[in-house]
Amino acid sequence: MEQSKIANATESNWHSIKSAVHRRWDEISDEELESLEQSAEKVIDLLADRYHISPKDAEERLHAAVLEEENRSHAISEVQAAEMRFESDGGRVVPSFQDFHEAHDIYRARVYPENPH
Structure with a gap:
């Protein structure tokens, strides 16, 4: 049996x-x-049997879930890196507007990629 993409x-x-x-x-x-x-x-x-879906559908759903999880983890890493660049203001951490939007743009690009076809 040929291994799946996931x-x-x-x-x-x-x-x-x-x-x-x-x-x-x-x-x-x-x-x-x-x-x-x-x-x-x-x-x-397991997903195919549990939810009464085809193995191909189960694979596609799992693939989407894994990509979402990896993108979420990467976005968190990007935000954490941005936090290291924040300026301190009297003990408060104040994010720069640009850092927030860069991390958000990276997250959106990974979670919602444009259709490559």
């Missing part, structure tokens, strides 16, 4: 897969995920 792209990033599954499908337990032996293919099979 398996090829994220098999080594089990943490992102787990976080995405917990965020999108919170009724799937840690025990269920751990029983899947860090296999994206098994997660796809």
